[in-house]
Amino acid sequence: MSKLGIMTSGGDAPGMNAAINAVVKAANYYELEVMAIYYGFQGLINGDIYPITSNELENVTDKGGTILKTSNSREFMAEIEENKALDALKKFEISALVIIGGEGSFKAADKLHQQGVKVIGIPAIVENNLAYTEYAIGFDTTVNTILESIGKIKDTSLSHEKTTIVEVMGRKCGDLALYSALAGGGEIISTPEKKLDLDTLCSELSERINKGRRDNLIIVTENLYDLNELQKGIEDKLDISVRTSILGLLQRGGHPSAFDRRIASRMGVAAVELLKDGHSGKAVGIRENKIINVDFSDVHTKVSEKLEDYRLAEILSY
Numbered sequence: 193m194s195k196l197g198i199m200t201s202g203g204d205a206p207g208m209n210a211a212i213n214a215v216v217k218a219a220n221y222y223e224l225e226v227m228a229i230y231y232g233f234q235g236l237i238n239g240d241i242y243p244i245t246s247n248e249l250e251n252v253t254d255k256g257g258t259i260l261k262t263s264n265s266r267e268f269m270a271e272i273e274e275n276k277a278l279d280a281l282k283k284f285e286i287s288a289l290v291i292i293g294g295e296g297s298f299k300a301a302d303k304l305h306q307q308g309v310k311v312i313g314i315p316a317i318v319e320n321n322l323a324y325t326e327y328a329i330g331f332d333t334t335v336n337t338i339l340e341s342i343g344k345i346k347d348t349s350l351s352h353e354k355t356t357i358v359e360v361m362g363r364k365c366g367d368l369a370l371y372s373a374l375a376g377g378g379e380i381i382s383t384p385e386k387k388l389d390l391d392t393l394c395s396e397l398s399e400r401i402n403k404g405r406r407d408n409l410i411i412v413t414e415n416l417y418d419l420n421e422l423q424k425g426i427e428d429k430l431d432i433s434v435r436t437s438i439l440g441l442l443q444r445g446g447h448p449s450a451f452d453r454r455i456a457s458r459m460g461v462a463a464v465e466l467l468k469d470g471h472s473g474k475a476v477g478i479r480e481n482k483i484i485n486v487d488f489s490d491v492h493t494k495v496s497e498k499l500e501d502y503r504l505a506e507i508l509s510y
């Protein structure tokens with residue numbers, strides 16, 4: 193292994209910088225030079241590649257976003273781009289890569305691995321949609337950001353005794369909504385794993401209202417509903433006033449939590465050590481507080497996990 197390349201790819205997530213910090217420092221510790229590949233796979237193909245040392249890492253671990261920039265290319269890595277990527281790796285004498293990103297990034301990483309490049313992936317994605325790891329970097333910070341926002345929304349909605357719908361990120365994974373509710377952020381949740389139709393949602397809500405509960409905050413995962421229709425549907429059915437807040441991109445920014453920084457550091461060092469020991473084609477993760485790794489072919493987005501957590505959320509909504 194001569195030089196190690198590092199990139200962040202896909203959606204940014206708080207804690208990516210802490211992972212970059214750990215990878216560069218671990219590589220330097222094992223006497224490897226590191227080349228920073230800017231803008232993810234796009235930068236690899238374009239040759240946007242420069243040396244990086246610990247000097248460029250002062251004070252980065254507490255910063256949100258990624259100092260290496262990132263990109264979501266709609267194009268899957270076609271053969272022609274794969275060849276350009278391989279040429280760039282050769283030109284910059286990079287013989288091993290650490291890729292920090294989500295499922296799509298790992299698919300692209302696997303293609304390079306199949307071509308003989310040594311590659312290890314580190315999971316960083318706010319919606320926590322990867323089944324093989326309990327946590328991806330960024331998720332914990334985002335749950336904290338959602339809780340802080342919900343706390344503020346509750347101050348005002350409780351004062352007016354209004355019901356509020358809060359939409360959080362997640363695409364096809366409801367973990368952000370579920371964990372926020374479990375941490376006391378919301379009373380009713382609707383997620384891709386457990387989507388409530390309008391009638392069920394209204395009956396849960398009216399049950400609460402009839403019990404005299406006024407803290408009625410509904411957390412929904414993005415893309416599940418037309419929010420205007422949902423709001424109007426509840427207002428018409430229950431004859432109450434409802435407000436809607438979409439938390440949007442603020443969920444992806446901000447200082448990473450101690451938890452995210454710590455798992456990022458642990459995963460970063462593990463990634464370098466796996467490469468050093470000759471491994472490739474693997475994604476690191478965390479299970480039961482132990483750093484694990486799986487083959488890229490075993491990385492899948494998850495469906496219907498955490499049934500016990502949904503049961504807890506139901507109890508807490510009582």
Ligand SMILES: Nc1ncnc2c1ncn2[C@@H]1O[C@H](COP(=O)(O)OP(=O)(O)OP(=O)(O)O)[C@@H](O)[C@H]1O
Nearest residue numbers: 202203264265267268269293294295296297299300
């Ligand atoms: N099946 C695939 N084969 C090859 N390359 C892929 C594949 N899927 C995605 N990629 C490439 O990987 C990069 C990142 O993928 P994507 O934009 O989906 O981000 P991600 O890592 O899944 O994170 P997120 O979706 O959360 O933003 C893109 O540049 C894309 O071209």
Ligand SMILES: O=P(O)(O)OC[C@H]1O[C@](O)(CO)[C@@H](O)[C@@H]1O
Nearest residue numbers: 203204318319361362363414444
């Ligand atoms: O508009 P962009 O930059 O693709 O980001 C929005 C999307 O990215 C995600 O946050 C994932 O990072 C999704 O949950 C969200 O829909």
Ligand SMILES: [Mg+2]
Nearest residue numbers: 202294295296
């Ligand atoms: Mg993706």
